[in-house]
Amino acid sequence: MWHYISKLLLFYFLFMGYRDGIAQALSNRMVWDTAAQVPDQRGYAGAYVGHAQGHMYALGGANFPSGIPPWEGGKKVWTDRIFILNSDGSSQEASFQLPRPMGYGAYASYQDCIYLAGGSDQSGHLQTTYRLELSVDSGRFTRLPDLPAPIANCASVRIKNYWYVLGGINSPDALTANNNCWRLDLDHPEKGWTVLSAIPGPGRMLAVAGNADGELLILSGVTLINGKRKYLKDAYLLTADGMWQQLPELVHAVAAAPSPAALDAGAGQLLIFGGDDGTLAAASPVGHPGFSDRILAYDIRQRKWTDAGQIPVRKNKGRGESPATELLPPVTTGLLQQDDQILIPMGEVRPGVRTNRILTIHFKP
Numbered sequence: 001m002w003h004y005i006s007k008l009l010l011f012y013f014l015f016m017g018y019r020d021g022i023a024q025a026l027s028n029r030m031v032w033d034t035a036a037q038v039p040d041q042r043g044y045a046g047a048y049v050g051h052a053q054g055h056m057y058a059l060g061g062a063n064f065p066s067g068i069p070p071w072e073g074g075k076k077v078w079t080d081r082i083f084i085l086n087s088d089g090s091s092q093e094a095s096f097q098l099p100r101p102m103g104y105g106a107y108a109s110y111q112d113c114i115y116l117a118g119g120s121d122q123s124g125h126l127q128t129t130y131r132l133e134l135s136v137d138s139g140r141f142t143r144l145p146d147l148p149a150p151i152a153n154c155a156s157v158r159i160k161n162y163w164y165v166l167g168g169i170n171s172p173d174a175l176t177a178n179n180n181c182w183r184l185d186l187d188h189p190e191k192g193w194t195v196l197s198a199i200p201g202p203g204r205m206l207a208v209a210g211n212a213d214g215e216l217l218i219l220s221g222v223t224l225i226n227g228k229r230k231y232l233k234d235a236y237l238l239t240a241d242g243m244w245q246q247l248p249e250l251v252h253a254v255a256a257a258p259s260p261a262a263l264d265a266g267a268g269q270l271l272i273f274g275g276d277d278g279t280l281a282a283a284s285p286v287g288h289p290g291f292s293d294r295i296l297a298y299d300i301r302q303r304k305w306t307d308a309g310q311i312p313v314r315k316n317k318g319r320g321e322s323p324a325t326e327l328l329p330p331v332t333t334g335l336l337q338q339d340d341q342i343l344i345p346m347g348e349v350r351p352g353v354r355t356n357r358i359l360t361i362h363f364k365p
Helices: 002-029
Strands: 031-034 049-051 055-059 082-085 091-093 106-112 113-117 131-133 139-142 155-159 162-166 181-185 208-212 213-221 222-225 227-229 235-238 244-247 260-262 269-273 292-300 302-310 335-336 341-345 348-349 360-361
Touching: 002 031, 002 131, 002 208, 049 131, 055 113, 055 341, 082 341, 091 227, 106 155, 106 162, 106 269, 155 208, 208 269
Parallel strands: 049 106
Antiparallel strands: 031 360, 049 055, 049 113, 055 082, 082 091, 106 113, 113 131, 131 139, 155 162, 162 181, 208 213, 213 235, 222 227, 235 244, 260 269, 269 292, 292 302, 335 341, 341 360
16 A cells, blocks of 8 residues: 555656646746736727738727726626737836727738637627728728628637637527637638537536647637536547647637637647636626636647646735736736737736736747
């Protein structure tokens, strides 16, 4: 018996050392900056994000402008505002707006254009698709073929010229989530959306998508059972031959984590920052301490998950700083990446509370 226990202890300490080594190596290569803010006191969650013409953008989203949380009757309001996010950390509001106040949809960037699809507005969920062409001080929106159905709270990612939209819900009062996988060829958008094989497992919303060396990755999120949330830890890969392959489960759920997952090319891994792990889903939103601050890494070659450390932001009990500026890990927001720089703009830091912060990450050479 003691021999068996000794082997278990040895395995445990070897695993912990391996995990801590990965976390330390990642921490040594990443430089975080939390000083930047968008020019809005509260910020928004659910913004579309994209990059074009040398700039990054956060478009639309929603917040509670009265400051009253939803469980006390606060009204959620969508916006058509667009923020320009500069690489030096500065930001400004664009002189043009979205076609309507909207958010919580799909987004992609391709050949100096930003693509938006689905989402929601004050009246319900959307089916529209747009291409945004940008110049120095203006933007032009062009309607493209509609999605196969209205969808919001979906995941999306571009792989080469293909744009994928995955999961989500068709209406604000949906009792179940979807397992759809739709694709648009951005070289020929006029041909419309293609419906691919459904994602295995339960329908999901608030999932995270990723580009795993040219293969589509979809993971976590929540499923709905008669409208009640169940947090998911499963993950799937769409291989080049169009078949879904199940991957090992995540360490914990990462629902609504900034998406798509970041690529750490130097280490051959995808990174997921934070997310809602579901541990406080049944707790009172009053005094909520914030969402997960863990970083998960997916080794693309070995196809396995590792806890890769911690987001270096301060978690608190919701007291002290104003809700818009407290340093908590955001969810329900997008992730932008250009070369060795990652931006995570705004988002939700506690239930009903937005942030105007822009988290910036630089990979060291």
